[in-house]
Amino acid sequence: MRKSDEKDNAIPRLWKGGFLTLGNIRDVILVALLVVVTWKLINSEIKISLESFSFTDLLSVLLAFFAIALSAAFYFKATETSNRFYDNSYKFTKEMSEILGRIESGFGEKLKHIDEGYTGLREKFDKIPFDVKQAKEEEKKEEKHIKEQEKERDKIILDLMEKAKVADHEKEEVIKRLQKSSLELDRSKIELRRLQRRINSAESNIEDVSGSFINYLSEKxxxxFSSKYIDAPTRVLNRLFKQMKEERLLDDQDLLFMEHHGLIIDGELTTKGAHVYRRAIEKSI
Structure with a gap:
């Protein structure tokens, strides 16, 4: 058994080391083939005759070599252009990444400070108490001011129509007055819209109204009322609220509480009060 194993292992060792390796045998075979081919070429009779080689054949050969050279030139030029394009693309991408990195590092901290400052400023404004009643008074003043400005504008237009035949410098003066009045009117309208937005925002927030009061109102x-009054407009809810007051379902303490929390003004429901009243109707159903 041991002799048979040594016999089987002898052949692999022969191929692994010594002269009879696969690489050496391959080289020997190639050299032999090369020698045979060379010997055949030397002993063969090769004749090159240019008797039948005309100018047309020469021109064809030259054109063939020229086409080969031109194809090679195009190939190498295209390869060079492609490599240059990819190199430029890589350089551009790298430079842009570096520039963006510098911008982020340079302005990131400043933008962070600006954002923190804006957040702090917004928090300060949110903490400022907002008086809805006073805002409504300011809203009425702004509406009155807007009406006055509109009257002034109409007056200026009438003056312009009456003085259409006057001198040019007077016309220009009237036009300037009209433009100034229009600008003041636009500013007043912007201020009025701002106040209205703040009023609506403040009145729609019922977080300061306790759930126990809403439950108390729903019991009253x-x-x-049916479910159709849940989405009723404020004027309809005011009519229902007036009936409640006439029937003495709410005492003076209830009305004082509602006025203190901005639910009613001058005995009528505000937007905030209407929202609370709808919640109470929803709970009472």
Whole structure:
């Protein structure tokens, strides 16, 4: 058994080391083939005759070599252009990445400070108490001011129509007055819209109204209203609220509480109060 194993292992060792390796055998075979081919070429009779080689054949050969050279030139030029394009693309991408990195490092911290400052400023404004009643008074003043400005504008237009035949410098003066009045009117309208937005925002926030008061109000109106009043407009809810007051379902303390929390002004429901009233109707159903 041991002799048979040594016999089987002898052949692999022969191929692994010594002269009879696969690489050496391959080289020997190639050299032999090369020698045979060379010997055949030397002993063969090769004749090159140019008797039948005309100018047309020469021109064809030259054109063939020229086409080969031109193709090679195009290939190498295209390869060079492609490599240059990819090199430029890589350089451009690298430079842009570096520039963006410098911009981020240079302005990132400043933008962060600006954002923190804006957040702090917004928090300060949010903490400022907002008086809805006073805002409504300012809203009325702005509406009155807007009406006055509109009257002034109409007056200026009438003056312009009456003085259409006057001198040019007077016309220019009237036009300037008209432009100034229009600008003041636009500013007043912007201020009025701003106040209205703040009023609507403040009145729609019922977080300061406790849930117990909404439950208390729902018990007062239980069984009186159907679900269609949940989405009723404020004027309809004011009519229902007036009936409640006439029937003495709410005492003076209730009305004082509602006025203190901005639910009613001058005995009528505000936008905030209407929102609370709808919640109470929804709970009472």
């Amino acid at each position: 109106i239980e069984g009186r």
